[in-house]
Amino acid sequence: MPDISRFALGLRARLAGAVRQHPVLSIALALQLTTAVALGAVWQTKIRHSGDLNDYRDLLVDDPGGSSGATVKVTSLGTTMMLVDDGTTQILIDAFITPAGLLDAALGRPVSTDPDSVDTALDKVGADRVRAIFISHSHHDHALDVAYIAHRTGATVHGSPSTLNIARGGNVPEDRLALLDPEKSVTVGSFTVRTIASKHSPNPMGGEGATIDKPLLQPAPISAYKEGGTYDFLVAAPETSMLFKGSANWIPGALAGVHADALFLGIGGLGRAEQSFSKDFLDATIGTVQPAIVIPTHWNDLFCPVHEGLPLQRKLIDNTPAAFDTVLARTKADGVDIGLLEAFASITIH
Numbered sequence: 253m254p255d256i257s258r259f260a261l262g263l264r265a266r267l268a269g270a271v272r273q274h275p276v277l278s279i280a281l282a283l284q285l286t287t288a289v290a291l292g293a294v295w296q297t298k299i300r301h302s303g304d305l306n307d308y309r310d311l312l313v314d315d316p317g318g319s320s321g322a323t324v325k326v327t328s329l330g331t332t333m334m335l336v337d338d339g340t341t342q343i344l345i346d347a348f349i350t351p352a353g354l355l356d357a358a359l360g361r362p363v364s365t366d367p368d369s370v371d372t373a374l375d376k377v378g379a380d381r382v383r384a385i386f387i388s389h390s391h392h393d394h395a396l397d398v399a400y401i402a403h404r405t406g407a408t409v410h411g412s413p414s415t416l417n418i419a420r421g422g423n424v425p426e427d428r429l430a431l432l433d434p435e436k437s438v439t440v441g442s443f444t445v446r447t448i449a450s451k452h453s454p455n456p457m458g459g460e461g462a463t464i465d466k467p468l469l470q471p472a473p474i475s476a477y478k479e480g481g482t483y484d485f486l487v488a489a490p491e492t493s494m495l496f497k498g499s500a501n502w503i504p505g506a507l508a509g510v511h512a513d514a515l516f517l518g519i520g521g522l523g524r525a526e527q528s529f530s531k532d533f534l535d536a537t538i539g540t541v542q543p544a545i546v547i548p549t550h551w552n553d554l555f556c557p558v559h560e561g562l563p564l565q566r567k568l569i570d571n572t573p574a575a576f577d578t579v580l581a582r583t584k585a586d587g588v589d590i591g592l593l594e595a596f597a598s599i600t601i602h
């Protein structure tokens with residue numbers, strides 16, 4: 253008999269003996285082992301990050317060259333939050349820095365803006381001339397920190413009725429709340445910002461179209477941050493333009509006639525979408541807007557603090573490498589540049 257078989261038989265006999273002598277202890281041990289194996293399987297298939305950013309290192313851009321009227325610097329703060337700076341005026345797109353953990357979300361624990369995290373991040377990117385904050389929709393990963401940032405910067409909050417209720421809950425004065433209006437462009441310094449009605453990416457959990465109907469006070473569970481309508485922002489500077497699309501979906505025809513030099517494209521959920529959906533989405537965005545460069549956004553693990561870097565989204569939420577590969581194939585086919593921004597990295601748009 254091979255040694256390994258003899259060892260297995262011996263182990264089985266010893267285990268059987270242990271169960272006979274200590275039945276309760278053995279059952280407890282078996283339960284613990286089963287739980288550990290189950291947790292291990294959940295970690296591998298659901299919670300683990302869906303890929304490694306190192307595999308996409310060639311796409312990383314960090315060009316803090318600065319802004320000078322003709323150029324605009326855009327700096328990432330993770331997820332879809334971007335600081336847009338023409339050297340005089342700054343605009344923020346979305347407002348989410350506070351690390352709200354996976355457990356907070358899973359257990360429905362109430363969360364609040366963490367001033368230290370927000371201050372550290374805004375200091376790091378030199379956000380000291382922010383005049384306006386535009387929020388693409390009012391889920392927590394776009395709008396959690398809007399009230400605190402409005403207070404800190406003195407900026408006006410531009411958002412849906414739901415987003416304005418998040419700001420009201422944080423006591424932002426009414427004269428600094430502006431309702432998004434797709435019919436009217438907004439001038440901020442030398443920027444002109446046009447709001448374009450859009451649609452949230454398909455959410456398996458539902459909740460599309462839900463609204464926040466009264467001031468939302470913190471702390472509040474993540475689930476209290478209802479979508480409240482989804483919008484894209486076309487930010488035009490005198491010599492360049494950028495389209496910020498926070499969520500991977502679209503209203504047919506909404507981007508007809510829209511051109512932008514840079515497309516900040518929210519790809520959250522795209523890694524799990526049907527191929528036909530991805531193709532139609534990229535036709536409606538890259539194919540229509542025809543940018544010189546695409547900067548994918550909303551690909552990082554939104555439960556990981558931004559100052560710890562940007563790991564890819566967890567398997568539970570998305571298959572980020574698949575989303576990257578889909579967008580990469582499209583930009584290659586169209587002869588369009590592509591760049592990824594790590595946390596606090598910048599790109600200069602010409």
Ligand SMILES: [Zn+2]
Pocket residue numbers: 389391452479499
């Ligand atoms: Zn959302």
